[in-house]
Amino acid sequence: MNNRVSFITFNYDRSLEHFLCTALQHSWGKSEREAGELLKIIPIIHLHGQLGYLPWQSETDVRPFESQLDQAKLKIAARGIRVVHEGIDDRKEQFDRAKELIRNAERTYFLGVGIGNVNLERLGVADFVPGKAWATERGLTQAEYNDAVNRYRPRRDFCRHHDCKELIANFVRWD
Secondary structure, eight states, rough: OOOOOEEEEOOOOOHHHHHHHHHHHHEEEEEEEHHHHTTTTTEEEETTTOOOOOOOTTTSSSSSSSSOOOOOHHHHHHHHHGGGGGOSGGGGGHHHHHHHHHOOOEEEEESSSTOOOOOHHHTGGGGGOTTHHHHEOOOOOOOHHHHHHHHHHHTTETTTTOOHHHHHHOOOOOO
């Protein structure tokens, strides 16, 4: 299989992985393990950690995708969390991999990422190739939008008045 998609997330949750695994299971009649093996070829990088691994992702620090919590599950989740203000020395490998994916991508779409975000600086937004990165900007004030344009154009184009769903529907090329 020739994978052409990667995900870089600043979120701790595993909802993307859970959704993709569940979709494969129900659409193609795969077991959780089979679907998980297929998903392992899709890079999904959690730059600030994650709330434990799903059962198909690892043998250790496993925390199933469920609402019931106990002390052991909370400890697993807490061990996986890193906050933006802690620096990235312990996550250099993840950030370097994310930069490589962005650098080699034909197109990059930023969904719901803030405009003055230290995360973008850490990903090397100044080095993005013009015309290869698009971002949502719904909810920004005019001043915030103007600031973002001044800071990031031509490195990142802003899809005026589009939320995540609208950006995907109107700008993502599926070829």
